[in-house]
Amino acid sequence: MKAQRLLIALTVVNLALLIFTLARIRPAIAGDVPPVLRGRALQIVDERGRVRASLEVLPATTQPNGETYPETVLLRLITEQGRPSVKISASEQAAGVSLAGPSNTKDTYVILEAKGTASSLRLRNEDGREQTVKP
Numbered sequence: 001m002k003a004q005r006l007l008i009a010l011t012v013v014n015l016a017l018l019i020f021t022l023a024r025i026r027p028a029i030a031g032d033v034p035p036v037l038r039g040r041a042l043q044i045v046d047e048r049g050r051v052r053a054s055l056e057v058l059p060a061t062t063q064p065n066g067e068t069y070p071e072t073v074l075l076r077l078i079t080e081q082g083r084p085s086v087k088i089s090a091s092e093q094a095a096g097v098s099l100a101g102p103s104n105t106k107d108t109y110v111i112l113e114a115k116g117t118a119s120s121l122r123l124r125n126e127d128g129r130e131q132t133v134k135p
Helices: 003-026
Strands: 041-045 053-059 073-077 084-090 094-100 107-115 118-124 132-133
Touching: none
Parallel strands: none
Antiparallel strands: 041 053, 053 073, 073 084, 084 094, 094 107, 107 118, 118 132
């Protein structure tokens, strides 16, 4: 009889603990989402794990010929064959958009650039014809 009373008491205690635990659980609310996603870079990959888009901050660099490139934010949209077909960049000195032709082309592109106080639009076809438009 004592064992039966002990089992009933333990069952009641377990039930009380379960009710207390369930009462403390709060449902997820959209307001609990952090307002900012922070990181040094962002990559979006396809189902095969290939990078299809990236957003990163590139550090300032100096080329072997002495030309310097400032720190730049760069967004790339990449084709399934790995070609960055769309690039958008921004730095303190310049901003630009580059659109490249399909993966089977080498020299087909459009570049829209604002550098310093000047802007330009450069168009180039695969056959080598090129046109630059400046105001």
